[in-house]
Amino acid sequence: DGGITQSPKYLFRKEGQNVTLSCEQNLNHDAMYWYRQDPGQGLRLIYYSQIVNDFQKGDIAEGYSVSREKKESFPLTVTSAQKNPTAFYLCASSSRDGSYEQYFGPGTRLTVT
Amino acid sequence: AQKVTQAQTEISVVEKEDVTLDCVYETRDTTYYLFWYKQPPSGELVFLIRRNSFDEQNEISGRYSWNFQKSTSSFNFTITASQVVDSAVYFCALSEAGGGGNKLTFGTGTQLKVEL
Numbered sequence: 001d002g003g004i005t006q007s008p009k010y011l012f013r014k015e016g017q018n019v020t021l022s023c024e025q026n027l028n029h030d031a032m033y034w035y036r037q038d039p040g041q042g043l044r045l046i047y048y049s050q051i052v053n054d055f056q057k058g059d060i061a062e063g064y065s066v067s068r069e070k071k072e073s074f075p076l077t078v079t080s081a082q083k084n085p086t087a088f089y090l091c092a093s094s095s096r097d098g099s100y101e102q103y104f105g106p107g108t109r110l111t112v113t
Numbered sequence: 114a115q116k117v118t119q120a121q122t123e124i125s126v127v128e129k130e131d132v133t134l135d136c137v138y139e140t141r142d143t144t145y146y147l148f149w150y151k152q153p154p155s156g157e158l159v160f161l162i163r164r165n166s167f168d169e170q171n172e173i174s175g176r177y178s179w180n181f182q183k184s185t186s187s188f189n190f191t192i193t194a195s196q197v198v199d200s201a202v203y204f205c206a207l208s209e210a211g212g213g214g215n216k217l218t219f220g221t222g223t224q225l226k227v228e229l
Contacts, residue, residue, distance in 0.1 A: 031215055033217075040122075041221055042117075042219035042220055042222055043217075044219075045216060045217070048216065058216070088156060090156075092158075094215050095215075100163075100215065101160045102217060104150075104157055105157065106155065106157045107156040107157060
């Protein structure tokens, strides 16, 4: 089955630790995205990548980093510099053409205490 | 800058009622795309529909229908004969065409609760 996988579903970390969230897709999509969702709010774009070895900051990139070494994978690192890291993180992918919809993974709920 | 407004934070209906979810958008582009996504309690966003700015035809898919009106910058979503399984958060989103990639701007979502 084609789709997007994110692991783990739930993640707990202590404040001050970096944590990496996994995102893998087998849809052969060129573009991948990371969003953050807070309670009662819409999704906000953190980073996106249109092609391997290239990525751009979204609206709330501070405190996050990404890499795109393979077409299928787009991991997100939440660094200790992110002031409010507790949130629901969603990964998505799409064809590069702007007309195509994004398909989302199941999300990772990160809790930092 | 583009913006999507979903003024209805939460809607409660009784099963079999019709319900309309409102979406108003702002963009300076003449070419853009509008989307609706459903987010059930599990959290994963499910794509429902895409509409481009040049196609103002309304669309119907089973119990779902969408009304796109450029004159009022609205892209409303109607569920006919609602069911408990329709309970979810629904997001409207906007994407501008061009070389900036397929960046989506989301509204804040409407929580729909369908009760027996």
